[in-house]
Amino acid sequence: MSDLAPAKLWWTANELADALLPDVPATQQGVERWAKRVNLRANSQVARRRSGRGGGWEYHWTALPLAARKALLIDASVPAQADAVSRGQIWTWFEELPDTVQDKAKHRLTCVQAIEALERGLGRDLAIKEVARLKGVSARTLWNWMGMVEGVRTDDRLPHLAPKHRAVARKVTRAEFDEEFFDWLAADYLRLERPSFSSSYRRAERVARQNSWVTAPERTMRRYLDARISQPGQILARMGLDALKRMYPPQRRDKTALHALEVVNGDFHKFDVFVRWPGIDAPVRPQMVAWQDVYSGRVLSWRLDLTANARAVMLAAGDMIEDWGIPEHILLDNGREFAAKEVTGGSETRNRFKHLEADIPGLFTALGCEIHWATPYAGQSKPIERAFRDMCDAIAKDPRFAGAWTGNKPEAKPENYASKAVPFDDFLRVVSEGIEEHNLRQGRRSEIAWGRSFAEVFAESYETSAIRKATEAQRRFWLMGAKGLRVHKTTAKITFMGNEYWSEWLHGHAGERVIVRFDPADLHGGIHVYGFDNAYLGTAACHLPAGFLSIDAAREHNRARKDWMKAERKALDAHRKLSARELGVDLDAVAPTDAAPDPQAKVVRPMFNAKPRVDATPAPRPEVEAAQATVVADLAARRAPKVADETPKQRFGRALELERAVEAGGIITEAQAHWLRVYQSTPEYRAEHMLWSDFGDAYFG
Structure with a gap:
């Protein structure tokens, strides 16, 4: 065994998967399968049972593939240098770690502090053995932890004690690939047609081979795209502005400053x-x-x-x-x-509608209400x-x-x-x-109700608020229809809906535009005439009744959201450097020029006793042609007539007649039977049949 060794000698399958070492599977299950395939557990020198809680197996670093051992030795050859990474960077990295990883670092720090407290009287070796017994951790592991903080400031030890495989996995490194390859891939993926990333990657690979671009694996490119282009930017490119708008948190408006009927x-x-x-x-x-x-x-x-x-x-x-x-x-x-x-x-x-000077004042405009319009959709x-x-x-x-x-x-x-x-x-x-x-339901949970009903909240505020009440003159605004008309300049009559209205005082307003208010249910009852300033002028009686008797049956939040969406659109435009047309030109360039040759049959079945083809046209036979014409005419007569512009109710009525004919033992043609079978399977037939079941034949009127 070489004298040079990494700080961590024994690795669990989960730790090896998280370390992302070369030639080592990236999942715990993959590492376990690899260990069984090479029969690692049979060698007690490189595999052992884990003594900690949860059990399992640990594998010595020397049993790993050569590329993985080289990666570990490279890390071991460069000792932990506090000056290599700034304090701000390492603490920023530590704050981004999951809580479970941070808890492991805190546990290691308590062990290190316990060793330092005991070693003053016992020495480091005995202190480590005592802490190993108390904490349930092996002495070798404690020695490794002490080495991780060697030369590190006391207040900076916590991030240095975090599991090293996490640090390796979070190194800011980028796989080697050409930016042109990434630009082409991003432009293809960030389209409203929403292609899958895999299909975009395959197309980008074809173009890369044509242009000799350096590529990276698909998963690497996906991670790089997610790091470069924000999720809102991807949503904007692939799903549009409405989808991006839904990602912005809705505005919460405070109602506590209002009062009833405000x-x-x-x-x-x-x-x-x-x-x-x-x-x-x-x-x-x-x-x-x-x-x-x-x-x-x-x-x-x-x-x-x-x-x-x-x-x-x-x-x-x-x-x-x-x-x-x-x-x-x-x-x-x-x-x-x-x-x-x-x-x-x-x-x-x-x-x-357009705002015109000649528009009559509407109900709420005439009553002095301030009108606000909700955001469309x-x-x-x-x-x-x-x-x-x-x-x-x-x-x-x-x-x-x-x-x-x-x-x-x-x-x-x-x-x-x-x-x-x-x-x-x-x-x-x-x-x-x-x-x-x-209105009366109790238990409402709004910031105003606090468990009360809507009616109680309204009544409490209504009793103490200044409310404007409508006068009898204002009451005509909503009980009557309104129309802007012109008084006849000669006769001073007003013509409306085929009726003529007149009164002597109208001559004082001949030729002027006025507003007439009327009862839509009784046009013969006269009209009320107003000026365009809503001043009441008088009543005009119906002089010549005719026509209809009734016509009754005849901003901070938005600015912030826009700024946010504009920023995402600019960021997306910076990443999407190629248009769909340019992508198509590149794909046309890499399309195969020589089509694959059609397969040729290698085995030919022989033909025995083959007779030469005789091109003999039969002689015309008038009696056969006449019989054929008779059959064609009979089929045309039996074919169901084509009915044009039928309503659903009429089609259902035709189907009902055919059903009744069959039930009565009548005979229908084969074409009619086929049409009936097809129609009975349609949703229209089922809907019409349910209505007919409720109303009977009265449904047909």
Whole structure:
């Protein structure tokens, strides 16, 4: 054995795997398999049972492959030098180690300190033996630990006592490869098509062979790419801006400085329930517009409708203002129903429509509310979305709606999908109960509620807050529709929806643009006329009734996120040096020019008694051709007629007629039977059949 030896002589399989030594497997299982393959345990000179807790085997360093022994001897030939690495660097490295490794270093330090305390009276040899007995550590190991801190400052011993294989594994070294190879690999991998790293590496290898670039193993390149390009940068390159935006922590807004009815927010919610709406034959999924107090979380008002529309927004807002008062701030969704002129007309911050000087002031603009718009496609910016999520469970899945629940997405349809449609009155009653329960439920955990209900929090603040109440004149804003029109310059009449409205006082405003407010349910009842400054002018009676009777059924956080995303985009552009087109040009250059030759048959089966081919065309036979034409005509007559532009209900009706004909013993053609079998296997047939089962033949109207 050579006089030169590493500081650590005996190694466990786990320590050898973590040391990342040349020609030694990088996993504990791989080391164990290698030891069994070379029969190391049969030689007691190089293998022994481990005496510590957990048992196992230890292997002497001289039993390792030559390359691994050379690596250990190189480390041993360079003694631990405190000056080789700065104190800041070694402590920074130590802080990055896992807690389990740091605990091992702390245990070693206590052993070293115990030896130094005892050696003053016993000498080092006896002190090490005594500490070995007390700590359950071999004397040879303690000697190694003492050597690791030889010449090291007392306050710097802890990082020097950390396991050395960790230090070797964390050396900042880079495998030898050309930067062009890495640039090509990164440009191919960092694409929105999201190729796998393995496929990108194989393509990069092909180009590298063509250009004589030095390459490194795939796992090495993957680790190097992860070290060079941040995870957000990779997400931006492979998944886009929306995915990167989701990685930025959401903004948390404090509600403790608000009071009741200071800020409200509204939105539409489509229920996952089939309902039999009055006057409509087919089941529908109603939509609800709701207004919520942001401070307390209480739902202040709500209305149901078939679609999201401005009329429902106005009515629900009217309920809120009549019952509670006029809010100071309004947080709205960016939908067209909230950006409609009758709701927010005159607001300069609308995103859906252009702001025109001739726009009539909307409801909230006329009431002096400050309007705020939620960030598009960001549900977390609207607190009411949390309430809707609660209602999806507490209301839509109510046992009284069993069989009518549709599922919250197409692939989540229940087994009893569309087997029932809830009557509208029952649906209205259950929704009303659910919203009341939502407001009164105890145990809310917001920073305002502290275990109380939303209703209690709202009532406490409402009683002590200055609330604006609506006047009777303001009440007309939400009970009536609004329209900007022009008074006839000669007759002073106002024409609207086929009706003519006139009063003598209108001659004083002939030719002017005015705002008319009306009851959509009674256009013949007259209109209220306002100036464009919202000054009330008077009432005009319906002079010539005609047309319709009713039209009812007819920023710091964002800046920080943008700066963060911009920085990631710049970092990505610095790493992605090649475009997809340039990658394709390189791949075309390394494409094989000579295609592999087609295989040739080596064994040929002989043909015996082969007769020469005779190209004989049979003579025409008129009687055979006539019989064939008869068969073709008969098949064409029996083929099922092709029906164009059928609705699903009509196709199901045709299938139902064929089924009834078969049940009655009738005869259908083979083509009709084939069509029926195929149609019966489609989802459309099953859905139509469930509706027909509920409503019978009345389903066809």
